[in-house]
Amino acid sequence: MEKATFAGGCFWGVESVFEQVPGVVGTRVGYTGGHTDHPTYEQVCSHRTGHAEAVEVTYDPAQVSYEELLRVFWMNHNPTQRNRQGWDFGDNYRSAIFTHSEAQAEAAQRSKEQLESERRYRKAIVTQIEPAGRFWEAEDYHQKYYSRRGVAASCQLA
Secondary structure, eight states: OEEEEEEESSHHHHHHHHHTSTTEEEEEEEEESSSOSSOOHHHHHTTOSOOEEEEEEEEOTTTSOHHHHHHHHHHTSOTTSTTEETTEESGGGOEEEEESSHHHHHHHHHHHHHHHHHTOSSSOOOOEEEEOOOOEEOOGGGTTTTGGGTOOOOOOOO
């Protein structure tokens, strides 16, 4: 099993999208990319921790490739909006790919450059690509938020 970590707005919708991908064997939502240890949701929403709401995806590379996970990520949020997705705004809702290896970093950069060369978006892609740091699991009530309610959500593109 391998891990991939993505931030693309509210982590509930991002998690729901990845839960539906064959080959994904687990997800958990949390906070990463910042400087505060053991952050709470309230702290992250205060915009003083530097953390993004993110989803850590555990996947079986024999069933789904990292490149496919990148495709799902790009297709399910707007990577041209800085620090916002839909109605949610703030640095905690930024678009980011947190890579767990050099191979992931290279694949993420290639996929971003490919989208830019295709001119798929009118605006520049602002998605950050950076090495994964410590992942702080969010509170229990955030985990599997939509699936516990019987909803298969998708992310709002705005």
